[in-house]
Every structure is written in structure tokens, then in C-alpha cells.
Amino acid sequence: MSVRTVDLLVAGGGPAGLAAAVHAGRAGWEVEVWDPRSGALDGTDAGTIDKACGEGLMPGALAALLALGADPAGHDLLGVRYAAGGRAATADFRHGPGRGIRRTALHAELTRAALEAGVRLERRTVGAVDQDAGGVRVAEVRARHLVAADGLHSPVRRRLGLDLPAARHARFGLRRHFTLAPWSPYVEVHWAPGAEAYVTPVGDELVSVAVLGAPGSSYDARLAAVPELRERLARAEPASDVRGAGPLRQGARRRVAGRVLLVGDAGGYVDALTGEGLALAFAQAEAAVAAMRAGEPQRYEQDWVRLTRRYRWLTAGLLAGTRPRALRRAIVPAARALPRVFDGAVNELARPVGPLPSPVGRQRVGRVASRTRSTSRST
């Protein structure tokens, strides 16, 4: 078998893998991305990758996405609203909107940006990984580095023996889309006794509803526990099948193993409750490529710890704090009683995770409103 050499091989063509590929491709590296589900290789929308996701990009995630040269259409998100028992607390994003974006639109735009950066996309699986001091070998390809961006259950992480044991209190996410005009420009989090329902407007006539919670009940059963939502959705046509993911909490012993770097969900994930997965994926992709380019891949480990600290603490804290029923019932009243604290927490999650995006990215953030329409019939 003749050996082909590249600078970077990326396992996984999701947001983390494509973002890493764009950064490396723009730096003049020869980059290949392998994903068995990779679609849109011909530049059309056919076969774009879908995934269970709440599809809400916080303002920081949106800024990072625009800086990558990807600008998918969607729906403006003006803030976050917590709701339960007919009461709600709302916090506006202070530094510009986020955007609700269908995963298929996100994937198509990131694919386009990757192709523009000269990245080669292949519809295939990364299997056995061999490495030595000078590089990584996967099938007939020898790469200077491998980025494993192969998702929550990362096969590369498992092969390298980096999986942490399963966490207690496993949680899963399920999502479905509905054809109806968004009733609010906010990401709504409805707190039900055993689950949270997440509503994100993603288009003028399209709403994404994700439910998060322990395993054991169906999507419809979970929605039924939120009367306000059940009524709103009663006459709306489902626009997609139910799609799920989990257990959400996944850990890695470390993020760097020689010349292999774990990026995105592959490097570890706490929960979708705070809607930060994409912001983290983009920030980690940028940090991983910077470390590889500096010839110090091991530096990415400390960068990862720094970039994810806020997310890990806030998300784990919110999960633990809302597990007891009494505290769970108190979350919306508390957010209403302490609006500054709620506003501060929401805007802490909304700000960029990593270094500020390039000036080009910042300018484009200012144009967000002209590309998307925000419907503001309030609840």
C-alpha cells in the first residue's frame, strides 16, 4: 500500500472537526477530514449531517462561526427565558444576538468554508491509529497530527484508552422540529419535574424542541409534562423525526496523547443544559490548531482546561443544584427574584469562550440582524 502524507488528518466532520480543518487549511496545511457520514462533498445540500442538538448558538459561538467564514441562515436569539408553572424569567444577551441554526444548515456552511480553505473531505471511518514520535498513521495516510473530533462516544478516544468510566445520573437528549412560526425570539428552557424542554427558533416557520433528562420515557411523554408547550405544539406538524443522543456526560483522561488531540465532544462533555457545546467546539478547534502550529501539541491540554472551566463548573453546578425536586421547583422563582444574578449567569455563558474573533468576525456579527429575521410575538 503506498503511503500518502498530509499535515493533519481529522477524524469527524462535525462542527469541531470542520472548524479545526478550516483553521489548519487557512494556515496552509494539507488537511483531510474523514467522516463516514460526510455529505455535501459535491457542494450541494444533499446528504448534510444532521444530529440531535438544541441548535441554539450563543452569541460567542456565533462570533466564532462567522470568523470561520460560515454564515448560515437561521433565526436571531435575543436571550434566554426560563419558564415553569406559567411563570417566566427572561435575560437578554447584552452584546448582540445569538442564532438558532438547523444542524444541516450549519454543516453545509462549515463544509463550504472547509472546501474554500483547501480541505479534502472523505466519506470514510478512522479505524486503527498508530503513532510514533514523528507522526500518526491511519490506513494508507501518514499525518503529522490527528485531531479526534469524532463526537460524544469518540471511537478514537476509546482506542487510545482515554475513556473515563460512565458517570452516575446518566442523561439523554431528544429533539424534534415543528412547523410553526416562532412565538418568541428567546431560547426557552421549560423546567418540568424530571426533564427540561428547550425551545429554539431556527427559521421563520420552524421551531426546534429538545428534551433533556434521565432515560426511560419517550419524547412525547416528556413533552406532555410541560402543558404550556404541549398546547402550543398541539396543532403544529412535526417537521423531523425524533433524534437522540447520550449518555451526555462523557470524560477523557486527557486531551493530548502524543500527536493525537481530542477536540469537541470527544474531549469530554458535561451536559447540553447550558447550550455551550458549539462555542466550546469552535474554541477548542482554534486552540488545538494553534498548539500544533507552535509545535507544542501538549499545550492544548492546559488550553482545554482553561477554555472549558466556566462551562464545566456552571453546568455541573446547575445540574447538581436542580436535581432535588424542591430546588428544581425553585429555579424559576429564584431567577425572577434575582434578575441580576440570572442576567449575569446568562451573559457569562453568552460571551466568547476563547480569544476574541478576528476583526472580520466582529464586523460580521454586527450584520447578523440583516441576515436573519426575529419574530417577536412574546409569550
Ligand SMILES: Cc1cc2nc3c(=O)[nH]c(=O)nc-3n(C[C@H](O)[C@H](O)[C@H](O)COP(=O)(O)OP(=O)(O)OC[C@H]3O[C@@H](n4cnc5c(N)ncnc54)[C@H](O)[C@@H]3O)c2cc1C
Ligand atoms: C440534545 C442536545 C442538545 C444540544 N443543544 C445544544 C445547543 O443548543 N447549543 C450548543 O451549542 N450545543 C448543543 N449541544 C451540543 C452540541 O450538539 C455538540 O457539542 C456538538 O455537536 C459537538 O460537535 P462535535 O463536532 O464535537 O461532535 P459531533 O457533532 O457529534 O460530530 C462528530 C462526527 O464524528 C463522526 N465520527 C464518529 N466516529 C468516527 C470515526 N471513527 N471516524 C470518522 N468520523 C467519525 C460522526 O459521524 C460525526 O459526524 C446539544 C447536544 C445535545 C445532545
